[in-house]
Amino acid sequence: MLNGVTSEKGVTSDTMEEVGGFPKRGAAFERDWTKGSIIRNLLALSWPIMVSQSLNMVGPTIDMIWVGKLGAASIAGVGVAGMAVMVVNSAKMGLDTGARAMIARFVGAGDAKGANHVAQ
Numbered sequence: 001m002l003n004g005v006t007s008e009k010g011v012t013s014d015t016m017e018e019v020g021g022f023p024k025r026g027a028a029f030e031r032d033w034t035k036g037s038i039i040r041n042l043l044a045l046s047w048p049i050m051v052s053q054s055l056n057m058v059g060p061t062i063d064m065i066w067v068g069k070l071g072a073a074s075i076a077g078v079g080v081a082g083m084a085v086m087v088v089n090s091a092k093m094g095l096d097t098g099a100r101a102m103i104a105r106f107v108g109a110g111d112a113k114g115a116n117h118v119a120q
Contacts, residue, residue: 001056060078060082063082064078064079065079099118099119103115103118103119106118109110
């Protein structure tokens with residue numbers, strides 16, 4: 001159940017502390033992502049993913065540079081292994097996305113026990 005909490009400015013709001021026992025964390029919960037510049041909000045949400053994916057692309061590139069000195073067969077081996085790693089990473093991302101959706105549904109319903117069960 002949501003309980004209103006009055007802030008120092010006299011504004012009543014619903015906090016995450018009262019929703020299923022989840023702690024309130026950071027400014028992301030305070031920010032209204034539907035207001036302001038769409039581009040700015042998208043960049044604020046997506047920059048960690050962009051940095052992570054950029055770093056993930058650097059690894060295979062460095063592998064190709066090092067292995068390129070060994071010959072065509074070695075480059076082909078690294079390429080095939082890179083595809084296998086990409087398939088495994090894609091499956092992992094699909095499972096992570098499903099788990100995130102399930103956790104979000106439990107959090108939205110105020111069921112901390114269910115969300116913790118899915119997360120574990």
